[in-house]
Amino acid sequence: QKEVEQNSGPLSVPEGAIASLNCTYSDRGSQSFFWYRQYSGKSPELIMFIYSNGDKEDGRFTAQLNKASQYVSLLIRDSQPSDSATYLCAVIWNSSYKLIFGSGTRLLVRP
Amino acid sequence: EPEVTQTPSHQVTQMGQEVILRCVPISNHLYFYWYRQILGQKVEFLVSFYNNEISEKSEIFDDQFSVERPDGSNFTLKIRSTKLEDSAMYFCASSLAGESDTQYFGPGTRLTVL
Numbered sequence: 708q709k710e711v712e713q714n715s716g717p718l719s720v721p722e723g724a725i726a727s728l729n730c731t732y733s734d735r736g737s738q739s740f741f742w743y744r745q746y747s748g749k750s751p752e753l754i755m756f757i758y759s760n761g762d763k764e765d766g767r768f769t770a771q772l773n774k775a776s777q778y779v780s781l782l783i784r785d786s787q788p789s790d791s792a793t794y795l796c797a798v799i800w801n802s803s804y805k806l807i808f809g810s811g812t813r814l815l816v817r818p
Numbered sequence: 819e820p821e822v823t824q825t826p827s828h829q830v831t832q833m834g835q836e837v838i839l840r841c842v843p844i845s846n847h848l849y850f851y852w853y854r855q856i857l858g859q860k861v862e863f864l865v866s867f868y869n870n871e872i873s874e875k876s877e878i879f880d881d882q883f884s885v886e887r888p889d890g891s892n893f894t895l896k897i898r899s900t901k902l903e904d905s906a907m908y909f910c911a912s913s914l915a916g917e918s919d920t921q922y923f924g925p926g927t928r929l930t931v932l
Binding site for chain 2: 738739741749750751752795797801805806808809810811
């Protein structure tokens with residue numbers, strides 16, 4: 708059974724701090740990893756994707772992938788109150804088309 | 819910026835009725851998907867569609883569900899006889915390529931079955 712696990716939170720950080728969101732997955736045959744942001748009542752919005760081990764940076768966001776440890780994380784630098792949302796980790800396994808989502812981590816950024 | 823659109827935004831129906839949810843994927847995308855999210859739960863994959871046929875489907879996608887691309891722009895999800903447990907947000911997504919490619923989501927249709 709392929710699963711994606713996230714701490715549901717909430718993770719509370721002050722404005723300007725670094726928020727660190729973590730995700731583990733169950734099977735080594737995974738290929739692609741995605742972070743989506745979801746505001747309450749809205750659809751998932753893509754933040755980043757990562758395919759290879761290591762770090763990938765895009766503006767205030769950094770995704771980190773460690774396939775040996777089956778672990779992917781998202782760092783948000785200089786967190787803003789507008790970053791308050793649920794962050795969804797999603798994985799596509801080899802030879803599949805479907806995104807398998809974690810349950811999401813709720814992030815609260817305090818002004 | 820191109821985006822996926824969905825109609826209606828909210829659909830209310832009686833149990834046992836048929837509903838059709840509509841999506842217009844991003845115009846140059848070739849792969850289309852439906853997901854659903856029951857309130858307070860994970861986003862769940864239903865089906866993927868490419869070249870006018872289903873490429874993958876989940877256990878949720880039983881005989882009550884069907885998908886169609888009736889013309890060059892629309893992609894539809896039909897639920898033949900709705901059940902109370904079909905109440906959820908239904909998201910359409912599309913991607914340019916298939917396996918492992920980035921999927922972009924529409925705003926969703928909230929389906930309420932009474």
